[in-house]
Amino acid sequence: MSRAAGSLRAYIIQRLILTVPMVFILLTLVFYFLRAAPGDPVSAILGERNPELGDLLRQQLGLNEPLHVQYFDYLRRVFTGDMGNSIFTGRPVAEDIGRRLPATVELAIASMFVAAFVGVILGVVSATHRDRPADIISRLIAAVLYNTPIFWFGIMMQLIFAVRLGWFDVGGRLDARLSLPPSVTGLYTVDSLVAGDIRVFFDAVAHLVLPATTLGLVLSGFFARMVRANMLQTLQSDYVEAAEARGVRPFTVFYRHALKNAMVPVATTMGLTFAILFSGAILTESVFSWPGMGSYVADAIDARDYPALQGAVVYYAIIIVVISVLIDIVNAWLDPRIRY
């Protein structure tokens, strides 16, 4: 017992130490992708006109310095949290991101719930009815969901549920006439409940439903595929056969023996899930004017706001590394084989 706990702690420490090179590599890649690409942000902003202003802007952004000087300057700024000011909002990029991060977190959590719920149902129906019509229909639904362009799906949702039926408001996180709940977590749905303001809570939920369903349904296609594949494997395993032979009820076999074990590999691929989630969030937030990190990126592209774009990417890189470490630790806890 104590040995197992000790090895988990050792694993966590080892994994935490590994984050340093991971962050470093991602930061370096971001830097070189942006610099090695033909063209530079200034010509992207100004085009060919106004060379004097271009030179001034290059000087201001430090683009005339030698590459290694730029690189170390960039690293220093990342580690001191100074990512420069957004050209568009005029505020420090770090401050902008800090404001927008909770919106993305709220959307991500809600979408994950939708994705897990729909995905597990589709995957289980598929796996338990292998090669029969129910399987084919579930797989078809999952394939179509996963392969739907998310921005288009969001537009269709708006067209049906906001424009035609008028059930939901679209745009932002809260009706402009309502006052923001006092910030505790930054998630409006949680904060409004903490403050006991039911009206704000329902309005926040009404704004969240469509974007979260859009992003969640697309992700659910991915979940369904994983659940199906993993359940087919666990259903073929010896312990399932043994349970069937012992006369365990079919429902218990499916639920306890097959599904629960099938969820372990789903946890291992959570990193990929988050990558898809973040990509999808850029388009979802942009379509629903959801004021999170994704729409910040989309706005930065529109405004050719280069410092904002670079800053946002750096924060994304850090978030991704943190998430991947957390996932690895959860996995090690779930599956002792990983620790050794």
Added chain:
Amino acid sequence: MATAAISMVRRSSLARMFHLFWGQSRTVAGVLVWIGFAIVLAFIIMAIFAPWLAPYDPNRSIERFATPPSAAHPFGTTPLGQDVLSRVIWGARIPLAVVAIASVISLSLGAPLGLVSGFYGGYLDRFLVLIMDSIYAFPGLLLAVVVAAVIGQGVLNVSLVIALVYIPTYFRVIRNHVVAVKEELFVEASDALALPRTTVVGRYILPSVAQSIPVIFSVSAADAILTQAGLSFLGLGLPVDVPDWGLDVARAVERGFQTNWWSAVFPGLMIIILTTALAFISEGLNDILNPLLRRREAR
């Protein structure tokens, strides 16, 4: 003698794959693959023969603005008076061209790197894996957006951006496959015969590894089309008014999709049909080629 035996093993693995694939044409997996192929082929034909198939010039206004679907214009017209059906037909060209170019680039960079990394192992392998895994962990669209914002618009630039996103996919699968094949008896045998390394790789490892390329292609192609559409939607794909599905959806949104839904709906439907067809191919191929998921014969 031994060389003959080795080449028999090699030939049989390719023959087995073909046989497996052909023999599956009546199973669900096989049917999925054939349907997928048929749809993708139809899109390719549509793209190539767009000038003859499209009833109108996709860019010119026909002086009927934002009319809903009718007999004359089955998909309606845009607020600029363009025929949506014609734009949708022409719109297949850019995504298909981008995916084709991007896949060739990803394959020709990712595959050799994976081969070298897996075959030689050691520090080089660890270094490449670390870099590729870092790119792979990064959200694809975000990576594409960042690079596209710097290198600018155009078919070739978008292809380059998308190629970059999918290099790690080719790299990972090929590298892991090589590492697995390296352990097999016939590679060990050719080492024992002191065959040159290039022969071992070129004649014995490559053909076995080549099996996984169609699967990676069909998986990444569907994703690549979605990424291309996303870039176009965000305004990073192409200069104005080239018919392109993602761009057309974006234009429809700018011009008020609430009142002319048809100019947003149909380009999006095209993307779904094409990507789902590619997904059918990859699902089917995966089922056929992944023996773990094949039904146990004994039961």
